[in-house]
Amino acid sequence: xxxxxxxxxxxxxxxxxxxxxxxxxxxxxxxxxxxxxxxxxxxxxxxxxxxxxxxxxxxxxxxxxxxxxxxxxxxxxxxxxxxxxxxxxxxxxxxxxxxxxxxxxxxxxxxxxxxxxxxxxxxxxxxxxxxxxxxxxxxxxxxxxxxxxxxxxxxxxxxxxxxxxxxxxxxxxxxxxxxxxxxxxxxxxxxxxxxxxxxxxxxxxxxxxxxxxxxxxxxxxxxxxxxxxxxxxxxxxxxxxxxxxxxxxxxxxxxxxxxxxxxxxxxxxxxxxxxxxxxxxxxxxxxxxxxxxxxxxxxxxxxxxxxxxxxxxxxxxxxxxxxxxxxxxxxxxxxxxxxxxxxxx
Amino acid sequence: xxxxxxxxxxxxxxxxxxxxxxxxxxxxxxxxxxxxxxxxxxxxxxxxxxxxxxxxxxxxxxxxxxxxxxxxxxxxxxxxxxxxxxxxxxxxxxxxxxxxxxxxxxxxxxxxxxxxxxxxxxxxxxxxxxxxxxxxxxxxxxxxxxxxxxxxxxxxxxxxxxxxxxxxxxxxxxxxxxxxxxxxxxxxxxxxxxxxxxxxxxxxxxxxxxxxxxxxxxxxxxxxxxxxxxxxxxxxxxxxxxxxxxxxxxxxxxxxxxxxxxxxxxxxxxxxxxxxxxxxxxxxxxxxxxxxxxxxxxxxxxxxxxxxxxxxxxxxxxxxxxxxxxxxxxxxxxxxxxxxxxxxx
DNA sequence: GTGAAAGCGCTAACAT
DNA sequence: ATGTTAGCGCTTTCAC
Numbered sequence: 001x002x003x004x005x006x007x008x009x010x011x012x013x014x015x016x017x018x019x020x021x022x023x024x025x026x027x028x029x030x031x032x033x034x035x036x037x038x039x040x041x042x043x044x045x046x047x048x049x050x051x052x053x054x055x056x057x058x059x060x061x062x063x064x065x066x067x068x069x070x071x072x073x074x075x076x077x078x079x080x081x082x083x084x085x086x087x088x089x090x091x092x093x094x095x096x097x098x099x100x101x102x103x104x105x106x107x108x109x110x111x112x113x114x115x116x117x118x119x120x121x122x123x124x125x126x127x128x129x130x131x132x133x134x135x136x137x138x139x140x141x142x143x144x145x146x147x148x149x150x151x152x153x154x155x156x157x158x159x160x161x162x163x164x165x166x167x168x169x170x171x172x173x174x175x176x177x178x179x180x181x182x183x184x185x186x187x188x189x190x191x192x193x194x195x196x197x198x199x200x201x202x203x204x205x206x207x208x209x210x211x212x213x214x215x216x217x218x219x220x221x222x223x224x225x226x227x228x229x230x231x232x233x234x235x236x237x238x239x240x241x242x243x244x245x246x247x248x249x250x251x252x253x254x255x256x257x258x259x260x261x262x263x264x265x266x267x268x269x270x271x272x273x274x275x276x277x278x279x280x281x282x283x284x285x286x287x288x289x290x291x292x293x294x295x296x297x298x299x300x301x302x303x304x305x306x307x308x309x310x311x312x313x314x315x316x317x318x319x320x321x322x323x324x325x326x327x328x329x330x331x332x333x334x335x336x337x338x339x340x341x342x343x344x345x
Numbered sequence: 346x347x348x349x350x351x352x353x354x355x356x357x358x359x360x361x362x363x364x365x366x367x368x369x370x371x372x373x374x375x376x377x378x379x380x381x382x383x384x385x386x387x388x389x390x391x392x393x394x395x396x397x398x399x400x401x402x403x404x405x406x407x408x409x410x411x412x413x414x415x416x417x418x419x420x421x422x423x424x425x426x427x428x429x430x431x432x433x434x435x436x437x438x439x440x441x442x443x444x445x446x447x448x449x450x451x452x453x454x455x456x457x458x459x460x461x462x463x464x465x466x467x468x469x470x471x472x473x474x475x476x477x478x479x480x481x482x483x484x485x486x487x488x489x490x491x492x493x494x495x496x497x498x499x500x501x502x503x504x505x506x507x508x509x510x511x512x513x514x515x516x517x518x519x520x521x522x523x524x525x526x527x528x529x530x531x532x533x534x535x536x537x538x539x540x541x542x543x544x545x546x547x548x549x550x551x552x553x554x555x556x557x558x559x560x561x562x563x564x565x566x567x568x569x570x571x572x573x574x575x576x577x578x579x580x581x582x583x584x585x586x587x588x589x590x591x592x593x594x595x596x597x598x599x600x601x602x603x604x605x606x607x608x609x610x611x612x613x614x615x616x617x618x619x620x621x622x623x624x625x626x627x628x629x630x631x632x633x634x635x636x637x638x639x640x641x642x643x644x645x646x647x648x649x650x651x652x653x654x655x656x657x658x659x660x661x662x663x664x665x666x667x668x669x670x671x672x673x674x675x676x677x678x679x680x681x682x683x684x685x686x687x688x689x690x
Numbered sequence: 691g692t693g694a695a696a697g698c699g700c701t702a703a704c705a706t
Numbered sequence: 707a708t709g710t711t712a713g714c715g716c717t718t719t720c721a722c
Binding site (some may be wrong): 063079090 | 435440479
């Protein structure tokens with residue numbers, strides 16, 4: 001049979017003290033005599049007292065839990081972000097509840113409802129790709145629950161968010177390719193209604209321009225960036241522009257597909273065609289040659305998002321008005337074999 | 346300002362009914378007139394009533410939450426298992442709380458304490474590699490909280506667990522290599538104090554024996570299975586046994602390292618040396634050639650573990666004695682390019 | 691078919 | 707420095 005756990009009132013009875021005194025000791029309230037403190041702690045330890053957080057949460061109206069909604073829990077990026085979130089949340093004494101939207105607007109709405117019902121003290125969201133209606137976030141706002149978007153954001157000035165500077169990442173990657181001596185740089189781009197893909201495309205364009213290289217439509221191909229997409233895109237690019245000497249892809253997966261095609265055509269990487277991708281996947285350093293890629297600082301994004309959320313929660317506590325704050329993380333270009341040309345001696 | 350949410354007693358007042366009646370309606374209690382039911386549901390909808398789960402949990406002593414402890418949240422395997430867990434748990438109306446032990450015994454103990462404090466209704470655990478003392482699980486048992494181990498288990502008959510048949514997976518993979526005409530099959534094995542690694546090693550041995558191939562110590566190399574380990578191991582194996590014609594690795598990562606070495610030595614995969622790995626990582630089908638690998642049925646493991654846990658929870662509800670039950674999942678061998686030899690015409 | 695009342699374990703005024 | 711008391715929102719026994 002399960003042994004009933006000791007409660008505050010159990011301690012109170014055994015020590016002939018009031019529950020409030022016990023509660024005060026347990027919460028490190030200052031105005032308590034050392035003697036009492038000691039007695040209480042000792043008995044607590046002896047009875048293996050475990051606070052009932054549910055009760056405290058009910059009373060205080062806060063659950064000590066943060067909610068997270070991600071499109072999916074698998075996959076390199078979100079897994080690492082979640083790791084960052086977990087770490088900081090736990091450090092700050094919060095539990096974390098994770099929901100997956102499966103890139104589905106309906107799921108996402110349900111997830112938000114679940115988290116609100118669970119009375120979470122704050123919410124972190126990376127918006128599903130299919131979400132077009134954002135009313136569920138209004139409900140969060142109405143309930144005055146602090147919310148921070150990360151990576152995939154709803155762009156309004158009132159919203160707080162942590163994002164990566166995709167534009168800069170792309171700009172750096174392309175600049176690097178140019179510095180390696182490439183001049184006919186192709187781009188495998190993602191869906192342009194997705195803002196991160198658009199920003200990567202703009203970074204590509206601007207880097208070319210900044211280095212006095214003319215933009216050439218024949219060097220650009222858009223797709224959904226699967227490996228197969230990269231494969232097909234590369235075939236097409238080679239047809240349209242056989243003289244290309246580098247590829248910048250909006251993700252690493254499509255770049256792997258592209259690299260296969262290049263090899264099949266007898267082109268050498270990086271000497272005939274230099275390659276740079278985006279997202280620094282696990283496999284990016286397992287290919288041959290290893291892929292140069294823009295790292296997205298995943299864990300840091302998670303950590304930063306929680307810090308921001310805790311900030312908002314503190315503001316909320318003090319009845320300050322919630323101010324939207326956007327934080328942009330700078331990506332890091334990881335230069336590997338696929339783009340490093342030996343300088344012509 | 347935040348609008349206060351409607352409570353049961355709010356509904357009661359507005360309808361001139363008692364709280365108990367409202368509660369009954371909301372919980373689909375049978376003995377309620379249809380008329381009342383209708384009135385209550387309508388007002389509930391109108392006021393957008395949301396039940397306060399915290400309060401219900403406190404009252405009922407159950408939180409409607411399942412706790413999970415995993416070594417880490419990133420990485421292919423656990424991410425997929427978690428996905429499976431999430432899916433079924435949500436379907437069954439449970440929230441999920443995820444904790445990472447970071448392969449650290451101390452963390453794991455803290456995680457369990459956290460979950461017990463959060464009064465989860467059931468716990469799923471994959472044990473950290475460094476855990477030597479298992480007393481924290483005794484505490485769970487004492488509190489009568491159902492617990493299911495998955496993948497990394499504490500082997501006692503009272504414990505419930507879901508595991509993969511690593512032995513069979515290895516056996517199949519090696520048999521497949523033999524069927525491809527290989528006879529000098531090397532093994533890159535993992536730490537033998539880890540039971541899954543040991544089982545894979547045994548599967549390797551028994552498959553050889555079953556096909557009348559003598560075991561040769563010079564063909565076996567143990568390590569921690571990092572990519573570098575695979576690399577180094579392969580170098581050593583080629584020295585010890587240059588005539589080897591296949592490699593079975595206890596994971597895919599080490600196999601990638603090994604494959605690099607083979608290529609450097611001018612050996613062709615699969616025709617000179619055929620390759621099979623274990624775990625079917627994301628990158629396993631991105632390498633060239635694509636790796637044959639044993640798939641671990643990750644999502645299914647998660648789903649199965651939750652089903653088993655729900656079963657135990659039901660038993661618990663009925664005051665039945667908790668019976669330990671072990672479920673073994675059969676892996677699936679995915680045959681890809683790295684092991685498919687074109688039959689000598 | 692419905693209501694009254696107790697209480698889950700805790701916190702926080704408001705006492706003294 | 708400590709005690710008294712009310713109540714968070716819900717479920718549930720017992721009554722009618």
